Amino acid sequence: MRPIFQERNMSEELSGNEYRQQRIENMRKLEEAGFPAFGQAFERTATLAELHAEFELEKTVKACGRIIAMRKMGKMAFAHISDGSDKFQLMVKKDLLGEETFAAFKLLDIGDIIGVEGDLFITQTEEQTVRVNSWTLLSKALLPLPEKWHGLQDVETRYRQRSLDLISNPEVMDVFKKRTQVMREIRAFLDSRGYFEVETPMLQQIAGGAAAKPFKAYYNALSIDVFMRIAPELYLKRLIVGGMDRVYEMNRNFRNEGLDRTHNPEFTCLEIYQAYGDMRTMQELIQSMFTHLATTIFGKMEFEWMGNTINLQTPWREVAYHDLIKEHLGTDWFEKSLDDAKAKAAELDVHIEAGMDFKTVTHEIYDKTIEGTLIQPTFITRLPKELVPLANACADDPELVDVFELIIGGKEIAPAYSELNNPIEQRKRFEEQAAGDGSKIDEDFLLALEHGMPPTGGMGIGIDRLLMLLTGSDAIRDVILFPQLKPRG
RNA sequence: GGUCCGGUAGCUCAGUCGGUAGAGCAUUUGACUUUUAAUCAAAGGGUCCCGGGUUCGAGUCCCGGCCGGAUCACCA
Numbered sequence: 001m002r003p004i005f006q007e008r009n010m011s012e013e014l015s016g017n018e019y020r021q022q023r024i025e026n027m028r029k030l031e032e033a034g035f036p037a038f039g040q041a042f043e044r045t046a047t048l049a050e051l052h053a054e055f056e057l058e059k060t061v062k063a064c065g066r067i068i069a070m071r072k073m074g075k076m077a078f079a080h081i082s083d084g085s086d087k088f089q090l091m092v093k094k095d096l097l098g099e100e101t102f103a104a105f106k107l108l109d110i111g112d113i114i115g116v117e118g119d120l121f122i123t124q125t126e127e128q129t130v131r132v133n134s135w136t137l138l139s140k141a142l143l144p145l146p147e148k149w150h151g152l153q154d155v156e157t158r159y160r161q162r163s164l165d166l167i168s169n170p171e172v173m174d175v176f177k178k179r180t181q182v183m184r185e186i187r188a189f190l191d192s193r194g195y196f197e198v199e200t201p202m203l204q205q206i207a208g209g210a211a212a213k214p215f216k217a218y219y220n221a222l223s224i225d226v227f228m229r230i231a232p233e234l235y236l237k238r239l240i241v242g243g244m245d246r247v248y249e250m251n252r253n254f255r256n257e258g259l260d261r262t263h264n265p266e267f268t269c270l271e272i273y274q275a276y277g278d279m280r281t282m283q284e285l286i287q288s289m290f291t292h293l294a295t296t297i298f299g300k301m302e303f304e305w306m307g308n309t310i311n312l313q314t315p316w317r318e319v320a321y322h323d324l325i326k327e328h329l330g331t332d333w334f335e336k337s338l339d340d341a342k343a344k345a346a347e348l349d350v351h352i353e354a355g356m357d358f359k360t361v362t363h364e365i366y367d368k369t370i371e372g373t374l375i376q377p378t379f380i381t382r383l384p385k386e387l388v389p390l391a392n393a394c395a396d397d398p399e400l401v402d403v404f405e406l407i408i409g410g411k412e413i414a415p416a417y418s419e420l421n422n423p424i425e426q427r428k429r430f431e432e433q434a435a436g437d438g439s440k441i442d443e444d445f446l447l448a449l450e451h452g453m454p455p456t457g458g459m460g461i462g463i464d465r466l467l468m469l470l471t472g473s474d475a476i477r478d479v480i481l482f483p484q485l486k487p488r489g
Numbered sequence: 490g491g492u493c494c495g496g497u498a499g500c501u502c503a504g505u506c507g508g509u510a511g512a513g514c515a516u517u518u519g520a521c522u523u524u525u526a527a528u529c530a531a532a533g534g535g536u537c538c539c540g541g542g543u544u545c546g547a548g549u550c551c552c553g554g555c556c557g558g559a560u561c562a563c564c565a
Contacts, residue, residue: 018517019534022516071524071528072524073520073524076522076523078525123524125524127525144500146499147526149513149514149526150500150501151500152501155557157557212565257563257564261558263565485556
């Protein structure tokens with residue numbers, strides 16, 4: 001934070017701990033030896049990963065990276081540098097560099113960033129190595145890195161200082177490279193099928209499209225409150241009305257709720273809408289998409305997750321909600337009384353509130369005892385309309401809605417709907433939801449709907465939870481670079 | 490929000506019954522031209538999360554707080 005020259009010219013030079021003081025002293029000695037501590041851009045001939053991949057004996061190369069290990073001996077030294085792509089060994093010899101330059105090299109600390117020029121060779125222990133002819137200091141590290149063997153373990157420090165986490169835990173870097181690849185391949189897949197990526201407002205005057213509390217902000221120029229969006233749904237449907245027949249957005253949503261293992265207040269969602277389609281269209285789409293991701297990025301269809309093996313081989317199982325319930329609770333379940341259902345809930349240790357009706361009790365039991373057992377990909381279809389208020393009814397049963405919930409690894413990964421396109425019905429449900437507060441009804445959306453929206457299939461996929469599944473992470477914080485944390489006390 | 494667990498050197502972790510604060514890595518000094526958790530010898534390094542209390546004496550026991558983790562509840 002503070003300028004380094006100030007540190008060096010004042011008594012503050014000795015501030016900080018022992019390690020920092022020693023490194024500042026080393027920096028001073030290096031500068032005296034003609035190695036400025038913070039260098040210029042360095043033109044490397046290859047990244048360290050490329051150096052390994054295209055290894056050629058005695059080729060002269062320029063490489064750079066952070067020193068992550070050093071083994072100094074009297075007249076030679078070995079070091080490993082890392083550049084985020086891989087690590088590579090360096091060998092430094094006194095007779096090649098000369099007395100002063102070799103001595104200066106030994107003043108380098110672990111964490112320093114250097115550039116080297118040298119020739120490739122293979123050591124007696126058969127490791128590809130650069131025999132250094134010259135080197136330059138690119139950046140001095142004033143603070144030490146975490147321990148080389150155990151890395152950075154402290155969970156809190158890992159999230160608060162992600163830079164250190166990435167430096168010392170290579171598997172963390174892998175997870176976030178996978179994250180970027182997954183998002184890139186999702187876009188490639190959808191683009192190749194003619195879906196059009198759009199960006200809709202994050203600052204909204206009415207935060208609609210889901211039932212969640214929004215974050216509030218204030219817009220000075222208009223003197224109005226605005227809200228961070230909780231979902232892009234109502235804007236994407238306007239685009240369907242407008243004739244963008246296949247449209248998607250993959251971006252952040254914000255919900256003003258608590259933090260836990262599967263919730264971060266900002267999270268990434270993919271929402272897809274397809275005119276003239278329905279829930280079935282989305283069913284085909286997501287199976288193809290996941291197959292594409294699994295084969296192109298991971299090269300496999302089976303994933304280990306929390307001690308289970310998940311097989312993404314399609315077609316995935318489909319089961320109607322009522323059949324699933326009967327499977328677990330008995331074929332006569334839906335003939336039972338409310339009291340019987342409550343007794344069963346008590347037996348299963350499922351918490352029940354006083355005023356719950358039969359359908360709600362049934363769903364509580366499903367939520368707590370059935371969903372978690374669905375490890376392999378499962379589409380649950382034909383849900384009671386009370387559970388999913390914004391979907392079209394099934395053609396053959398007005399009590400059920402034409403939707404699916406995709407469960408993988410015992411968690412809901414994606415819901416999809418045959419979307420409600422009746423503006424009169426939509427207004428009615430908004431009014432019920434708003435509970436008398438007309439300012440919460442999105443009139444602009446209803447106006448669009450009244451111009452006619454074709455039958456539409458829609459789907460939402462929680463990208464963070466998908467990544468947890470694909471990378472074997474059990475916490476959403478492990479797939480978000482900078483998760484929300486309380487301010488340090 | 491409730492309950493339980495944790496916070497000790499830069500990092501990873503021990504710390505017994507309440508009695509001088511420990512190890513490994515890292516650091517410093519010395520030796521060492523094929524090491525790779527380099528090795529060998531020696532040395533330095535602590536706001537024991539914070540604040541109270543009990544006690545002759547607290548890292549340790551008690552109370553309050555902060556941060557993190559697990560779990561339940563709430564919220565989708």
